[in-house]
Amino acid sequence: MRSVVLFGSFYALLALPHALAVKSQDFKTCSQSGFCRRGRALAARAQEAQSSWKSPYTVDPSSIVISPEDSTVKAAVKSSLYPEIKFGLELRIHDDGVVRVLLDEVDGLKKRYDEAASWALVSEPKLSKGIRWAAGKKELRAVFGEKNDIEVAVDYDPLRVRLRRGGEDQIVLNGRGLLHMEHFRSQTLKETIEEVASDENAEGQEVLQVENVRAWFEGDSEDAYWEEKFSSWTDSKPKGPESLSLDITFPNHGTVYGIPQHATNLSLPSTTGDSPSYTDPFRLYNADVFEYLASSPMSLYGSIPVMHAHSADTTVGVFNAVGSETWIDISYPTKKSTHTHWISESGIMDVFLLPGPTPEEVFAQYARLTGTTALPAHWSLGYHQCRWNYVSSDDVRTVQRRFDEEDMPVDVFWLDIEYAQDHKYFIWDHKTFPDPVEMTNDVAAAGRKMVVIVDPHLKRTSDYPVYQEASDLDILVKPKSGEGEYEGWCWTGSSSWIDHFNPASWDWWISKFKTTKNDTGFSWTESTEDIHIWNDMNEPSIFNGPEITMPKDSIHHGGWEHRDVHNINGMLFHNNTAQAVRLRSDIPKRPFVLTRSFFAGSQRVGAMWTGDNLGTWDHMAVGVKMVLANGIAGMAFAGSDVGGFFGNPEPEMLVRWYQVGIFSPFFRAHAHIDTKRREPFLLDEPYKSIVRDILRLRYAMLPIWYTAFRENSVTGMPIVRPHYVVFPQDTAGFAIDDQFFVGSSGILVKPVTEKDKTEATVYIAEDQVYYDYFTQYAYRGSSKGKHITVAAELHQVPVLIRGGSIIPTRERPRRSSPLMKLDPFTLRVALSKTGTARGDLYLDDGVTYSHQQGDFVWREFVAEQSHKKTTRISSKDLASHNPGKAVDGIALTTFDPKNAFAKEIEEVRVEKIVVLGLNSKPRSVNVEGGAELKWEFVPGVAASDKKEGVSSVLIIKDPKVLITTDWAIVIS
Structure with missing residues (x-):
């Protein structure tokens, strides 16, 4: 299911929603994003300066502190552009050889968001002990690994971090001098500098010289520092500029994979350099993209900032733990090397270097950081039948009967948003679903389950107990003022969103899924343990928001802005939902929760699908690539909507799509409300019999799939x-x-x-x-x-x-x-x-x-x-x-x-x-x-x-x- 942009009143929108398509201008390009413009401009100046370009960041050797207990090292870093601003560098070596590199502003005017890793990591990594750091005149280095063939070196001037194996650089941070952590500053600083520089005295001339150096590196204008406009929206940016630019180079690896989710090739195409495949960087910014292109670096519904670099000799990886919007440029200066440039809107530098040297070891290293796919319920590997929407209890029963009459196996029937009265999730529309428990029991009698959608937007009305309780508990996302409740528009009309970053929301949300009454207020008593959950629209999708999502200056628990946590937001929603489904019974059972939005670590709790694809051959083909890319990034329980969400595929295409579906970890047919009914039993012969055989092949192979899921749950290897x-x-x-x-x-x-x-x-x-x-x-x-x-x-x-x-x-x-x-x-x-x-x-x-x-x-x-x-x-x-x-x-x-x-x-x-x-x-x-x-x-x-x-x-x-x-x- 998919949202649409609000034109005019919300109710006018509902009258004609499904013929509209979100145009490309609904989403930013890099040139329309201030911090991305600044980051790319920085790279352009470096390219123009070539050998004369030098990073302003240096390590103070006298500040180095080595901790012998856990082999960590800390040092002070300064930028020649802003000598008064202090930065802190820290390196930690994990016991499996992963190197974590952190850089943060020290004693700044404000605090940078530093909690992204805490949400992504399955636990705090175990640090290596006994590693000897050697601090020389020009660099700090340590050698480790079972064969003592891995080395991490930190160059002082300029700051550069290198991971080597066998004496060869594998990963280099700031090798091209594009590191830039925009420090917090006062909005009046520029005016003060201009006043001082205008004085005709030595001090003024000195300040002017410093400003010239800064302009050489940063540019000569404050580009969208304090406010940014896009279409009709204004982002207030109360904290000012805080973006982070970082170049990551793989000098001996000519192919890179990962950073899902994008509709593109598995081996990532170039975005800069000679004859780039795309002119915009790859974007990581969870977004509800209507009818997305089958080949594009545009952001989609999920973001996992992990990249593998591969050669015939070794494989390495990086996990950049950042939850804000991030743009990534990729170029291939030679057939054997790769340059990448990561530009994030906010957050600290928190990069994990995965030394490999094989694909299996990179998968294992990343899995130890963020976890593996939870071993799913066996039934969830069967065939899922869905559309927007099965309209009534009788409709569900009829579909089940027709599957049985045609001897077609199916495990799950799905209900989209129309089951809920006025789109108030958990509340059945009794006009069309008068007997939800009996209906579910009828489905379960054949060993089957149901999946019902629960979206994150809550209808703002006092007769909706879920909203009213959340409002009373003060656990809703707040507007930029920090007071009251953020209000946006979605399927429910006027809506608010639970702030799942607030710990007070967790147990409360779990209690909503109890199938018996409890003391915490509303619980879903018209439900059974055979109902599982679909979390859609959790980017979050907001019809009247900028880029169809939440304004970046909205406020979450702890005072953090939405810009800091946007890509993490959807993961917390489906994580808490999975916990709720798991704990609703006396004996915990494995939950099935499908999510559209995801982040690093989402694999621990649920499955994902590639969103609102089209019924075209191109979308069928790119769906295969997207599932493979998600598997590389740990999100292994993945699939694309069979038949395409939009359109009416001809029988040949539908048959081929079922053949794709049975070889996807997650296997679901789904369709838009405006499409013709296309359940497989409706096909004419010979197509119906072909699809019946295809479904039976999936079921015959379920032991293969379940065994592959077990291996993934242990090793992290893709399914x-x-x-x-x-x-x-x-x-x-x-x-x-x-x-x-x-x-x-x-x-x-x-x-x-x-x-x-x-x-x-x-x-x-x-x-x-x-x-x-x-x-x-x-x-x-x-x-x-x-x-x-x-x-x-x-x-x-x-x-x-x-x-x-x-x-x-x-x-x-x-x-x-x-x-x-x-x-x-x-x-x-x-x-x-x-x-x-x-x-x-x-x-x-x-x-x-x-x-x-x-x-x-x-x-x-x-x-x-x-x-x-x-x-x-x-x-x-x-x-x-x-x-x-x-x-x-x-x-x-x-x-x-x-x-x-x-x-x-x-x-x-x-x-x-x-x-x-x-x-x-x-x-x-x-x-x-x-x-x-x-x-x-x-x-x-x-x-x-x-x-x-x-x-x-x-x-x-x-x-x-x-x-x-x-x-x-x-x-x-």
Whole structure:
């Protein structure tokens, strides 16, 4: 769902809202943003000055203080532009090698916002001990790491911070001299300086010389220091200029990824330098963008200021913990280096340098900082059916019935804003939803859930208890005066917003989701534990606000301006909502909360989607790239609206979009209120049957997805993995963003995102066999990389299994995923060219947190050759050997393979094993130490062959082995 700009009265707007489109002039470009103009102008002056340019920031060597207890170092920093202004530098080295660099103004007229990291970090990082800092005449340095090959060096004059590995610079801060922390000042300062400079005396001339130097660096005018206008709005800027400019250089890395959310390529295009791809910087400023472009550096709904820099040799990363609006310029001066320039409106410099040196280690380092994706409820990985809007209880029941009649699986039905009376969230419109609890129970009877929207704007009326309680508690965002309540306009009309930065709001908000009456006022008694939540519009989206959001001079708890916390704001809303859903029952259950706005750390509590996309081929394609980019930045539970939010996609496009959707971590179809109904059961044949098969494929593969989520929850590795993550040394694959792997399962997917395609080109980076998931055709890669052509008729989605993988699936069609709990498994054993394979399977109850007490099953499957004519396929318990690595954040020292959950599913068996690529027909197949099994063999190409063709297939029927026990099958 999406807001619209207010033209005239609010009620006139509601009469014709959906034909309007927000134009590009509704959002700022860099040239319309004062601090961005200042930052870019600074870079332009540096470029013009070239070798004569020098950063004015220097370290005072005499001020260096080294703390031997925790290996931190502090020093005073001064700027030659303003000798009277003091800055403090601090470096901390974490025990995993991450280096944190902080710079803040000391004893300034005001305090800079320094709490962004506290919201993003999962906990205070553990610092390394025993690192020796050496303070020389020109630099301060420390060497650390397991191999003592990592070095951090701080140059004194000018200030420069360098992270090195093996003697080579990996990350450089202020290497180009663009660091500038605008200090707090009095608005009368300029007038005083002008008066002094006008005096014809030595002191006046000296001041004039200083002003000339300042103008050389800062510019000769106060550009939007104290006030800024955009369209009809005025930003008062009571604190004056406080922006932070910082250049971050990757001298030995020619590709960068990350900084979502943007609709663009995975490997980030240039914005400056020779022939830039975009003329504006990438912007991080959470915004409600109507019908966003499919290729643009414009800001969208979420902002994660993390960037990976990659080369064939190493991968490094930076996490810039800043919550204010930020613009990022990127250029590639050579094929092997990258320049970036980060310009933020407010905040301190708080940058985490992630040394890698592999993608896996960068993901782990970032995950230790901001956390991993919480292991979701299993049902939330199924198919979600949504539109704006299902109009009544009967409508919901009819949609559910039609899914069942057409044998199409679905797990969740969604309700948009029209369920709520006058858009007062939690309050059902009983004219259309007279029986919400009974309706939800009818849905739940088939093992399904409901998701209901709860937006952050509260209707300002005394008969809305949620608003009235928040007003009485004084926990609403305040206007720039700091008094009263900020008032804006959204779906509810006149609205106010809860200030989730105020700790007093937290327990109160949690109490609203209780399904029984409580002593704290209103609670959602017309709800059940089968209702989960969708947080939309939480950028926040405000129809009559500048750039359709909250004025930057609005006031939050602690006196902070909205400009300081804008990008963090949406995360606090969905974090508190997730806590509320988790704690509404006596036994906490895993919440599902979908958010549109997000920040670093949001992955800990919920899923996201890419917002209000269009039903076009371009938006389908860029959605794949956006999901990959979010995964790189830790926001792994991601997806795009299947079919596009706007428009009426033709059947071919809709089929292709479902093929994209089933290979997204979050899988939801959604549509605008003005679109035609497009539930999959409404399609004509053959499209309906094709989509039915697509949905069933998603459900068959749920064990693969859930196992990938477990790995992500422990390691931080993305759930859908770009090529460079799997093959980090393959330079030909650095820019590939239209194919990806699902977890470490070995599943390689190349969605078709173009019209009228009947085949697809897939890139294979290695000398390995890859099998078509459906036809068992064996393709051959090359050590030099190779493009292959695969069939992609409309009913076909290119899916390959990497040789050396074992894929667990559940093949029995069910109406919803909870009904699959006791279903048997099929194992696909895709032999590598050396005749080996491996895979794993993770299972738990999928609902509660009992897995944190050790109630789960984690199995490893291995295929190996004892000699050329014998293959042994075995299953063993993984958790007993790796108890501390089984579940995120749980310090299991021992594991009981006969735990309560394992006993629940102890009768679940493997009903079929399919082995691809055997060299020849077996003489016998039996359970080790047991009788001969029933099997069939179809001859074909062997994994060890060099030719292509349909592979040999061995099908072992009902091997009579259980999923929870150790066993082995011998193929002789």
